[in-house]
Amino acid sequence: QKExxxxxxxxxxxxxxxxxxxxTYSDRGSxxxxxxxxxxxxxxxxxMSIYSNGDKEDGRFTAQLNKASQxxxxxxxxxxxxxxxxxxxxxxxxxxxxKLTFGTGTRLQxxx
Amino acid sequence: xxxxxxxxxxxxxxxxxxMTLQCAQDMNHNSMYWYRQDPGMGLRLIYYSASEGTTDxxxxxxxxxxxxxxxxEFSLRLESAAPSxxxxxxxxxxxxxxxxxxxxxxxxxxxx
Numbered sequence: 001q002k003e004x005x006x007x008x009x010x011x012x013x014x015x016x017x018x019x020x021x022x023x024t025y026s027d028r029g030s031x032x033x034x035x036x037x038x039x040x041x042x043x044x045x046x047x048m049s050i051y052s053n054g055d056k057e058d059g060r061f062t063a064q065l066n067k068a069s070q071x072x073x074x075x076x077x078x079x080x081x082x083x084x085x086x087x088x089x090x091x092x093x094x095x096x097x098x099k100l101t102f103g104t105g106t107r108l109q110x111x112x
Numbered sequence: 113x114x115x116x117x118x119x120x121x122x123x124x125x126x127x128x129x130x131m132t133l134q135c136a137q138d139m140n141h142n143s144m145y146w147y148r149q150d151p152g153m154g155l156r157l158i159y160y161s162a163s164e165g166t167t168d169x170x171x172x173x174x175x176x177x178x179x180x181x182x183x184x185e186f187s188l189r190l191e192s193a194a195p196s197x198x199x200x201x202x203x204x205x206x207x208x209x210x211x212x213x214x215x216x217x218x219x220x221x222x223x224x
Contacts, residue, residue: 008152032211043202043215044155088155092211098143098162099170100213104154 003027004091006103014111019076021106023089026070032092033065033072038105039085048074079110114138116216118203124222125193133188133219135203143206144186145213146170146178148199155202161186193223 005024013019021035032051036044050056050063050072062075072091076083086105093101116137125131137144145160157170159178167178175197177189186205190197200220204213 004154034212043218045215046212049212090155098206098211099145099157099160100211102147102155104152 003093003101004089004103006087006089006106008104009107010109011106012109012111013079015079015081017079019079019083019108019110021074021076021087021089021108023072023074023091023103024070025072025089025091025101027091027093027101028067028070030067030070030091030093033063034090034092034100035061035063035072035074036088036090036102037085038088044088076108079108081110081112084108084110116203116205116214118201118216118219120219121217122220124224125190126224127194129193130189130191131193132190133201133203133221134185135187135216136185137203137205137214137216138184139205139207139214140183141205141207141214142183143208144180145204145206146176146186146188147202147204148172148197149202149218150199158188158201193221195223197221198223 035048038044048063056063060077064073088105089103090100119134146158147155161180164183203216206213
């Protein structure tokens with residue numbers, strides 16, 4: 001079982017719709033959770049971080065964390081063509097080492 | 113403020129050749145990381161340095177060596193390149209008191 005799992009997609013949503021991206025993780029001691037966006041041929045850039053159960057909103061982005069279900073999600077409201085990218089879920093596990101484990105990413109396509 | 117820089121951007125090697133990938137950050141971060149990214153595999157940690165003077169193996173260290181030259185610079189060396197090391201290599205850094213990593217632009221390496 002992979003430590004961080006994401007559906008590879010592509011996830012296709014029409015412009016203006018809500019895109020929902022999901023991620024599950026296996027380490028119950030995980031402490032910190034991140035969503036990175038990666039455009040084709042570019043490096044990952046951080047868009048959201050979340051540390052406690054519940055929702056965290058930042059503009060059109062909402063991260064949701066449920067530690068009991070070992071599940072983290074990213075909602076993108078009013079999706080735009082510029083949101084088309086691969087979204088990487090990253091998890092910092094339990095322990096003191098500051099290492100992130102990344103999922104393989106979900107490719108999002110926002111269609112006109 | 114350049115953030116994290118990497119050189120070179122592209123490199124083609126023949127099997128058995130050696131090379132060093134350079135990474136530097138100007139954010140006064142203590143921790144630095146080297147990842148490789150392959151299609152369908154996500155980002156995998158090769159080596160990391162939690163602080164100047166220390167280095168540790170990540171998930172896929174075989175065939176690589178690293179040097180934390182000073183607080184700013186963290187290099188990755190391939191002593192005898194193999195086609196299996198064809199990949200995109202990303203360097204990242206992280207400050208103290210946070211788990212957020214910031215990525216460089218990447219080096220695209222092809223080993224023939």
